[in-house]
Amino acid sequence: MGILPTSDRFPLLIVLNPHSGLKQGHHVLETIVKPALSQANQPFRVIESTAQGHAQSYFFDNIKPILIDLVQSLSSVQGTGDHASIQHPTSAKLQIMVLGGDGTVHEIANGILRGLEGSEFISDQFRPRVEFSVIPTGTGNALSTSLGVQSAQDAVDRFLKGHSVPLQLMSVSTLDPVAKGPEGEGQWKVHVYTMVVNSFGLHCATVYDSEEFRHLGNDRFRQAAMKNIEHLKQYPATVTLKGTVQQYDRSTQSFVKASTTSMTTLSGPFTYFLITKQASLEPGFTPTPRASTSDEWMDVLAVTNVGQAEIMEMFGATATGEHIQQEKVQYFKTKILELEIPAEEQGRLCIDGEFLTLQGGPQGKVRFEVVEDPNIQIFGVYA
Numbered sequence: 001m002g003i004l005p006t007s008d009r010f011p012l013l014i015v016l017n018p019h020s021g022l023k024q025g026h027h028v029l030e031t032i033v034k035p036a037l038s039q040a041n042q043p044f045r046v047i048e049s050t051a052q053g054h055a056q057s058y059f060f061d062n063i064k065p066i067l068i069d070l071v072q073s074l075s076s077v078q079g080t081g082d083h084a085s086i087q088h089p090t091s092a093k094l095q096i097m098v099l100g101g102d103g104t105v106h107e108i109a110n111g112i113l114r115g116l117e118g119s120e121f122i123s124d125q126f127r128p129r130v131e132f133s134v135i136p137t138g139t140g141n142a143l144s145t146s147l148g149v150q151s152a153q154d155a156v157d158r159f160l161k162g163h164s165v166p167l168q169l170m171s172v173s174t175l176d177p178v179a180k181g182p183e184g185e186g187q188w189k190v191h192v193y194t195m196v197v198n199s200f201g202l203h204c205a206t207v208y209d210s211e212e213f214r215h216l217g218n219d220r221f222r223q224a225a226m227k228n229i230e231h232l233k234q235y236p237a238t239v240t241l242k243g244t245v246q247q248y249d250r251s252t253q254s255f256v257k258a259s260t261t262s263m264t265t266l267s268g269p270f271t272y273f274l275i276t277k278q279a280s281l282e283p284g285f286t287p288t289p290r291a292s293t294s295d296e297w298m299d300v301l302a303v304t305n306v307g308q309a310e311i312m313e314m315f316g317a318t319a320t321g322e323h324i325q326q327e328k329v330q331y332f333k334t335k336i337l338e339l340e341i342p343a344e345e346q347g348r349l350c351i352d353g354e355f356l357t358l359q360g361g362p363q364g365k366v367r368f369e370v371v372e373d374p375n376i377q378i379f380g381v382y383a
């Protein structure tokens, strides 16, 4: 994609989540963001989220009028008199700064995609580009940490420098119980798009329980993890990696093609299972060190049926990413993955901090896929 038009007149949208992290969003806005933007003569408009889900519903409701305003600010009159015509751009860059965490970015991206779904606002004739500047004021700040952002000031500086990279999405789909495919099988329906982590097992239970420790800031994950390790469970499931699959080879410390067949099956029970697009999920925690925000792979980390000692040993090495050298840790790259739990079970998935209840058996299967559709893959992030 070449240089996209943007408009000096169109404001940067700043979405502030006052509830993120240790609730420092307003302070960072006043002391770091506003001074830097006014010095750079960058106009902006602040949107404050008022409740869970508000950022998503705001963009679902407003993305079309926002894009109309943006396109109008970029349109120009060509020619004069009877030959005058208005030239509209074929693309436009919308800049959104997030004073919040990964969950807020997730909500905005899903709100925009749902708001534009099936409309003329996203087509081969016109396709917007949405660039996020993420000012790390959440708890985990996986996106910022994975991009090497050191502080709120660093994030603002990166925005002002203007270098962005693709923010590659994953889709999470469930089987539609009504619609059938050509051979009577169920049809996949996208439930949500994610950009950080989908998890099952100990990680998901930890994120779920961490809400009660929110007042501890970043430490909430450690507290919740300790609680879950103390009562360590195994989580039965079958995972199928489809198409080209690469597996981390400890001896060469590189990824090699995993199998000559088109499917790799992992049988549980899983203790720990992650599908990620980011290398780090919080500062000092790098479970999938070879993951990239921008490439076309999902990284998969699987630990099957281990005890407390092995899990603690793994966590001990996740700060540096050296756990991928441990024998019990399996590490893959794939583009399509399906997860199914046994018929009699009920389970839970964590998808970018939200939760999805899993039903047992083939009808409850969930599919994760790297998004290729250019009408979905419209996001970037300042890096």
Ligand SMILES: Nc1ncnc2c1ncn2[C@@H]1O[C@H](COP(=O)(O)OP(=O)(O)OP(=O)(O)O)[C@@H](O)[C@H]1O
Pocket (backbone or CB within 6 Å): 017, 018, 019, 020, 021, 022, 049, 050, 051, 052, 053, 054, 100, 101, 102, 103, 104, 105, 107, 137, 138, 139, 140, 141, 142, 353
């Ligand atoms: N005004 C609000 N009051 C309460 N909750 C809110 C409000 N605005 C947004 N939220 C919710 O806050 C939750 C957490 O937001 P966010 O993910 O940005 O922060 P975090 O969880 O601290 O950080 P991270 O995702 O990086 O770990 C989201 O689920 C969001 O819907």
